[in-house]
Amino acid sequence: MTLDAPRADDAEPRVLWRHVGALRRRLWLERVLGLEARALAIGFGVALAVAVGAWATLTPLVPAHYGGPVAAAVGLALLSSLFRYPSPMDAAKAADRRLGLRERIGTAVELAGLGVQGSLARRQLATAVDAAGWARQNWRAGPSAGRDLAVAAGLGLLAAAVILVSSLEDRLPAAIPRPSIWSLLPGDPSSAERAATDDPAGASGPATLARAETSGRTAAVVRSLEDLRRARQSGAIGAGEAADRMAQAESELSRQTQDSRTQREALDRLGRALDQVAAGRPAAERIQRGEYDRAGEEITTLGTESDQLSPQAKAQLAQALRSAAAESQAAPDLAARERRASDALPGRDYEPARRAMKDLGDEVARRGQNVIPQQELAQAWDRLDEERRSQGPGDSLAAAQRQARSNGSQQAPQAPRGAPGSQSSASAPGSEPGDAGPGDPEASGPGDGEGADPVGAASLTPGAQSVGEFQPAGQARRLDVQGRPVEVDVQPGQQPGQRAGDQDPRNERPSDQLGAISAISGEAPGRVSAAVPAESNFVPSERRQVVRDYFSSGEGR
Amino acid sequence: MTSSAISVEGLQDTARAIEQEIARVIVGQEAAVRGVVIALLAGGHVLLEGLPGLGKTMLVRTLSDAVHLHYSRIQFTPDLMPADVCGTNILAEDAAGNRHFSFQPGPIFANLVLADEINRATPKTQSALLEAMQEHTVTVANNIHAVPEPFFVLATQNPIEMEGTYPLPEAELDRFFFKLHVSYPSRAQLAEIVRRTTGTLADPVRRVADGPTILEMQSLVREVPVANHVADYAVRLVLATHPDTDGAPDQTRRFVRYGASPRAAQAIVLAAKIYALFSGRFNVAFEDVRRVAPPALRHRLILNFEAEAKAISTDAVIQAVLKAVPEEP
Numbered sequence: 001m002t003l004d005a006p007r008a009d010d011a012e013p014r015v016l017w018r019h020v021g022a023l024r025r026r027l028w029l030e031r032v033l034g035l036e037a038r039a040l041a042i043g044f045g046v047a048l049a050v051a052v053g054a055w056a057t058l059t060p061l062v063p064a065h066y067g068g069p070v071a072a073a074v075g076l077a078l079l080s081s082l083f084r085y086p087s088p089m090d091a092a093k094a095a096d097r098r099l100g101l102r103e104r105i106g107t108a109v110e111l112a113g114l115g116v117q118g119s120l121a122r123r124q125l126a127t128a129v130d131a132a133g134w135a136r137q138n139w140r141a142g143p144s145a146g147r148d149l150a151v152a153a154g155l156g157l158l159a160a161a162v163i164l165v166s167s168l169e170d171r172l173p174a175a176i177p178r179p180s181i182w183s184l185l186p187g188d189p190s191s192a193e194r195a196a197t198d199d200p201a202g203a204s205g206p207a208t209l210a211r212a213e214t215s216g217r218t219a220a221v222v223r224s225l226e227d228l229r230r231a232r233q234s235g236a237i238g239a240g241e242a243a244d245r246m247a248q249a250e251s252e253l254s255r256q257t258q259d260s261r262t263q264r265e266a267l268d269r270l271g272r273a274l275d276q277v278a279a280g281r282p283a284a285e286r287i288q289r290g291e292y293d294r295a296g297e298e299i300t301t302l303g304t305e306s307d308q309l310s311p312q313a314k315a316q317l318a319q320a321l322r323s324a325a326a327e328s329q330a331a332p333d334l335a336a337r338e339r340r341a342s343d344a345l346p347g348r349d350y351e352p353a354r355r356a357m358k359d360l361g362d363e364v365a366r367r368g369q370n371v372i373p374q375q376e377l378a379q380a381w382d383r384l385d386e387e388r389r390s391q392g393p394g395d396s397l398a399a400a401q402r403q404a405r406s407n408g409s410q411q412a413p414q415a416p417r418g419a420p421g422s423q424s425s426a427s428a429p430g431s432e433p434g435d436a437g438p439g440d441p442e443a444s445g446p447g448d449g450e451g452a453d454p455v456g457a458a459s460l461t462p463g464a465q466s467v468g469e470f471q472p473a474g475q476a477r478r479l480d481v482q483g484r485p486v487e488v489d490v491q492p493g494q495q496p497g498q499r500a501g502d503q504d505p506r507n508e509r510p511s512d513q514l515g516a517i518s519a520i521s522g523e524a525p526g527r528v529s530a531a532v533p534a535e536s537n538f539v540p541s542e543r544r545q546v547v548r549d550y551f552s553s554g555e556g557r
Numbered sequence: 558m559t560s561s562a563i564s565v566e567g568l569q570d571t572a573r574a575i576e577q578e579i580a581r582v583i584v585g586q587e588a589a590v591r592g593v594v595i596a597l598l599a600g601g602h603v604l605l606e607g608l609p610g611l612g613k614t615m616l617v618r619t620l621s622d623a624v625h626l627h628y629s630r631i632q633f634t635p636d637l638m639p640a641d642v643c644g645t646n647i648l649a650e651d652a653a654g655n656r657h658f659s660f661q662p663g664p665i666f667a668n669l670v671l672a673d674e675i676n677r678a679t680p681k682t683q684s685a686l687l688e689a690m691q692e693h694t695v696t697v698a699n700n701i702h703a704v705p706e707p708f709f710v711l712a713t714q715n716p717i718e719m720e721g722t723y724p725l726p727e728a729e730l731d732r733f734f735f736k737l738h739v740s741y742p743s744r745a746q747l748a749e750i751v752r753r754t755t756g757t758l759a760d761p762v763r764r765v766a767d768g769p770t771i772l773e774m775q776s777l778v779r780e781v782p783v784a785n786h787v788a789d790y791a792v793r794l795v796l797a798t799h800p801d802t803d804g805a806p807d808q809t810r811r812f813v814r815y816g817a818s819p820r821a822a823q824a825i826v827l828a829a830k831i832y833a834l835f836s837g838r839f840n841v842a843f844e845d846v847r848r849v850a851p852p853a854l855r856h857r858l859i860l861n862f863e864a865e866a867k868a869i870s871t872d873a874v875i876q877a878v879l880k881a882v883p884e885e886p
Contacts, residue, residue: 097884104838104842111782120777124839128840
C-alpha cells in the first residue's frame with residue numbers, strides 16, 4: 001500500500017507527517033551509516049585478503065590494491081543508499097519497534113494516509129502524534145548499527161595491521177616466514193627457480209623448498225639499502241655519506257656471508273664424512289640439499305638405529321666423523337660433538353652412541369639455522385650492486401670484490417654447480433688467454449658476460465647456465481667461455497677442480513683473505529691481481545670426477 | 558462507519574465494573590473473567606473448560622447478574638433433544654376453540670445462555686446450537702426465530718469424566734470465540750473462597766450494564782483501528798497453524814492435523830481490539846494479538862494421533878507458532 005500525504009484537513013495528520021518525516025530522515029541516515037559500515041567491512045575484508053595474498057606471494061603491495069576495494073565498496077553503498085530512502089511506514093514501524101510504541105505511529109500513518117474516520121481513529125491519531133514527537137526526541141539507533149561499526153572497525157584494524165606488516169616486513173629484525181606452499185605460486189618469480197635449483201630431480205619435494213625461503217637475516221642490510229636509496233633520491237644525504245653507508249652495508253653483508261659460509265662449510269664437511277658410509281648417506285644428502293633440520297633428524301635416527309649397524313659400519317662411520325671433526329676447527333662445538341659421536345659409536349653401549357648422535361643431529365639442526373639461504377644472499381648482494389650502480393659508475397675493483405663475495409656465498413652444497421663459478425674455476429688453471437677474452441670491466445659477473453646479474457637468480461639456476469649445462473661423466477665438453485668473464489680460485493688444489501681447503505685445513509681462510517684472480521685476461525693464478533676478490537666456488541664431491549674427466553681429456557686445456 | 562453512543566472511557570469503565578462485580582463472587586480466575594468479558598463485547602461465545610467446582614457456572618450466573626441480561630441455563634444430558642434447546646411447535650387452542658400450532662421458544666431464547674456440560678449431550682443436540690450461535694436465529698418448522706440480542710452462549714465442559722460424553726464437533730467448536738481454561742485456585746484464593754462462601758451472605762451483585770449498553774460496546778470496539786501489518790501478523794499466525802502451509806513451524810507440521818479456520822483470524826483481531834482498549838490504547842499492537850491468540854486458537858486446532866500419543870497440547874503448538882512467526886515478515 002502506498003501512503004501519501006494525509007487527506008484530512010486536520011492539523012494532527014500534518015503534524016504527524018512532519019514528525020514522521022523527521023523520523024524518515026534519521027532512519028535514512030542510519031541506513032546510510034549501516035550500509036557504509038557494512039561496505040567498509042567488506043572492503044576491509046577484501047583489503048585484508050589482498051594484503052595477506054600479497055604478503056604470502058611476495059607481491060609488492062601498492063595502495064591501490066587495498067584502497068581500491070574499500071573505495072569501491074563505500075561508493076557502491078553510497079549509491080545504493082540513495083535509492084533506499086525509507087517510506088513513512090518504514091519509519092513508523094522502526095520507531096514503534098525501537099521505542100516500544102506498540103504500533104501507535106504505524107497505525108496512525110496508515111490512518112492518516114487513508115483518511116481518518118471515526119472517533120477512535122481520531123483519538124488514535126492524537127496519541128500517535130504525541131508518540132511521534134516523543135520518538136523524534138528519543139530516537140534510538142538500531143541494534144545492528146553498533147555491531148556493523150564494530151565489525152568494520154575490527155576488520156579495518158586487522159587489514160591495517162597486515163598491510164603495515166607487509167610494508168614493513170623487510171624492516172623487521174626477522175621476517176615472518178611464509179608458508180612454503182606460497183613459494184610455489186605462479187606469482188612468485190623465484191619459486192620455480194628455487195625449486196629447480198634445490199632439487200633438479202624434483203625428488204625432495206616441499207622440504208627442499210623450505211630451504212629456499214628467506215631467513216630474513218639480510219633484511220637489515222636490504223632495509224638500509226632501501227633507506228639509502230630513498231635518502232639519496234630525496235637528496236637528504238650527500239655522496240660522501242652515501243658512500244659511507246654503502247660501505248657499512250657491504251661490510252655487514254660480507255660479514256653475514258662469511259658467517260653463513262663458515263657454518264655451511266662445517267656442515268658440508270660433516271656431510272662428506274657421512275657420505276662415505278652407506279648408513280649416513282640419507283643425512284649426507286639432506287645436508288647437501290641444505291635441509292639441515294631433516295639432516296639432524298636423519299643423524300638422530302642413525303644414532304637410534306646404530307645398534308643395527310655392523311661393527312665395520314660403525315667403525316667406518318666413527319672414522320669419518322673423526323675426520324670431519326679434525327677438519328672442523330672453525331666450528332668447535334660441532335667438532336666436539338662429532339668427536340664424541342665417533343668415540344661412542346664403536347663402543348658396546350647403545351645409549352651413549354644414541355645420545356651422542358642425537359646431540360650431533362641437534363647441533364646440525366641448530367647450526368643449519370644460521371645458514372643464510374643462497375637466494376637471500378644473492379638477492380642482498382644484487383641489491384647492493386644495484387644501489388652501487390645507481391650511485392654512479394663504480395670501479396671494477398669494487399664490483400669484482402662484490403662479485404667474489406657473492407659467489408663465495410653461493411657455494412650451496414646441493415647446487416648443481418655447472419653454474420659459472422665452477423666452470424670458471426675449472427677452466428682457469430689451464431685456460432688460454434684467448435679463451436676468456438677481456439670483457440667489459442663492469443660486466444664482471446660470472447654469468448653470460450652481460451654483467452648485469454652477477455649473483456642473481458641467473459647464476460643460481462640451471463636454466464641460467466648459459467656457459468654450459470652440467471654434463472655427466474664421460475660427456476664433458478669444452479666450456480664455451482671464450483670472450484666471457486670467468487673467475488677461478490686463487491689457490492687451487494693440487495689437482496684441477498680440487499679445492500685447496502679439501503686437502504689442508506690450514507688453507508681454510510675467510511674469503512676476503514683469499515687471494516683472488518680473474519680469468520678475464522686469462523692470467524695464471526700467480527699473476528692475478530690481488531685486488532680481485534677471492535672466488536671460492538668449489539666442485540661438489542659428487543661431480544668432481546666430471547671435472548677431472550673434463551680436464552684429463554684435454555678439452556679443458 | 559457509525560459512531561457509538563458510548564464513549565471509550567464509558568466502555569472501559571463498564572468493562573472494569575463488570576470485572577469487579579464478577580470478582581466479588583469469583584475469586585481469582587482473572588484471565589478467564591477477562592476472556593469472558595472480551596468475548597461478550599466481541600459478540601462471541603465462550604467455551605469454559607475446567608474441573609467441577611471451580612466456579613464455571615457461578616461465573617456465568619454472576620455475569621448475567623452484572624450485565625442484567627436474560628439468563629437461561631441448559632443442563633446438557635444425553636437424553637436432551639434439540640427441541641428441548643430450541644423450542645418446538647405445540648398445538649394450542651384459542652378462545653374460539655380453534656387449534657393451531659404455536660411456537661414454544663426453548664431456553665436458547667435468552668441473552669445469556671449457559672450450556673452446562675455441553676459435551677454430555679448427543680451431537681444431534683449439540684448441533685442444535687449451531688444456527689443460533691452463528692446466525693443468532695433458530696429455525697423450527699421452516700419458521701426462523703431470532704434470538705434476543707445480545708446473544709451470548711457460555712458452554713462449560715469437564716475435561717475429565719469423559720465416559721458418556723460426546724466431544725464437540727469441529728463445526729461447533731469453531732463457533733466459540735474463545736476457549737478458556739478455568740484453573741484450580743491457589744491456596745490464598747481457596748482460603749478466600751472458603752471465607753466468602755461460609756460467612757455471612759455478601760451483598761448481591763450490582764447491575765453495571767444492560768443489553769443496550771452491551772450492544773453499544775460491541776459496536777464501539779469494532780471501531781478500534783488495526784494497522785495492516787498487525788492484521789497481517791494475525792493472519793500469518795493462523796496460517797502457521799496449518800501443517801501444509803509454507804513456513805509452518807515444525808511443531809505444526811508434526812502434530813497438527815487441521816489448522817485454525819478464518820474465524821480464528823477474525824476472533825484474534827476482534828479480541829485484540831478489545832484488549833487494546835482495555836489497555837488504554839486506540840490501536841491494536843502485536844502484543845495484543847499475541848495475548849489473545851491462545852484462547853482464540855486452542856479449540857480450533859485439531860491435533861493428530863502423534864500429538865495425542867505424546868500428550869502434546871494445543872497450547873504447546875500455539876506457543877511454538879507464536880515463537881516461530883515474526884512480527885514483520
